[in-house]
Amino acid sequence: MANSKFVIDVNILLDFLLGRNGYKEASKVIEYLVKKKNGYISASSIPVIYFMISKYRKELLKFLPKILSYFTIWKVPSYVDWEHPLVQKDIEDYLIHTTAESLDAFVITRDKEFLSLSDKAINVEDFFKLILKENKEKHVPFLDLKSQNIKIFPKVEKKLDRIINSSQFVCGKYVKEFEEAFASYLGTKFCIGVNSGTSALIVALMAVGLKPGDEVIMPVNTFIATAEAVSILGGKPVFVDIHPDYYTIDVNQIESKITNRTKAIIPVHLYGQCADMDPIMDIARKYNLWVIEDACQAHGAEYKGRKAGTIGHIGCFSFYPGKNLGSWGEAGACVTNDEKLADRMYKIRNHGGIKKYQHEILGGNFRMEEIQGAILGEKLYYLDEWNEKRRYIARLYLDRLQDLEDNDLLKLPHEAPYNKHIYHLFVITLKRKNRKVILSELKNNSIDIGIHYPTPLYKIKIFNYDINNEKGQYTIAELIQDNIISLPIHEHIKEDQIILIQNILRHALG
């Protein structure tokens, strides 16, 4: 469902607050905006709203901050188009117009001049027609990053101003603050901010001293970055099949893959739930191996009450925009409780040294940008709330699709008893129907989906595996490869959208 944003013109808000002519329609406009949380007020309108309330409804003045808190106060951009016709006619209306422009929003107004001179302005009647149309639209996006990022923007704005003013763009105050906050959130001693999840894996592997020819064990069904990081350093990814219920690494098959070249194990906490870490740590102790957790999809997930990323020697995170904790670009982090490893990683991310031009060990440029530290620091406050919302959405899916699993038509995601799943992805596996048919049905109904992942890693040519020799080793991964579908899940998805998806799936599978 499309969800337009609306900036409200001063007079409509005042009709509501002062009970003036037009109150009835204004109260419905405001009811909708408040309930949908998509109402905005231009910062330029605040002085006159305060003035009018203090003049005509003084008793409301103390409640004004609360009343305005139902809306988002949005900035007035500094770019002014002096040639715009509204500037010539009415500068206040222009400032509201440009606020809406920066938000990609509409302005709801009854001002004839505003309506005739702004392509952002719509009248009250058209507002109602538009929201009715949007309520009937059925598109369900896979992700809704725009809503999330607009929500946090007013909180980040001040930090962005400071970054510009200090012009310290890399590993400054906000990266340090985020590193400390994320380490504290996870309950780990050290957090080293880097510039992507892939970089986090490379830095971690460099820190444990991976040499060319060393082998690293990992699950066969994961994103390519896990294996890529090993190969970039000259190591060899060694793949293991996945658990039939949880799709994380099958711990019972790890030991059979260990050789005298094995250096580390990378369990991937796939889709938002942890691999079974206790047996992995036992194996690592037995064979003296490093354990690097790939927690790139598991921000805030828990294994037996411990946060993902804090159980092995190093935990690696990605903050790619679509992650449960996502930046505004590329970012990642390594976490550890080991001071020596932390010291190495601080150096590796910064050309091998802490201080400028002191290159003690081999490193590279893996530093986190200041803007990402600022964004992530703000988003971290919401991570638990957003994860809980995802768990709630997952519960809705599970309840509504349970009978389809009972009838052996599909397999739902299963949360291991030792885990707290944070549902970065909600992956179902079809058991009878051809995936192409189901995908086409979902697509025809404007439901966005994903596939995670379409190809088991051993089949990707760059890893030089002899596919014929490997056949039969990854039965579970092979079985699900052509049948998995990731359904939309994010904190803005609505219950009626879940019902819609359920109905389409039910119809397609029937």
Add this chain to the structure above:
Amino acid sequence: MRIKAKVEGDKIIIPNSYNLQDGEIWLEIEILGTSSGEHLELWEEHLNEEKRKEEPVDIDTIEVISQELGLKGIKVEDLINGKL
């Protein structure tokens, strides 16, 4: 070179005896006889003027759509008391 201009009502009056070129002058605007309170009063007057010229709305259409969407209208007190 600094130039003084006068603001009268909604007009900025710049003396025309100078040959102005980009980058060569500062324009200093002196607002004469208008305090910020008076400015807001003017703004109110402007808002009232806009209100007088408002576009009429089709009440019936709004009524039908709001019924379909379940919108009954809210009061200021609902926002203050968080009753939504």
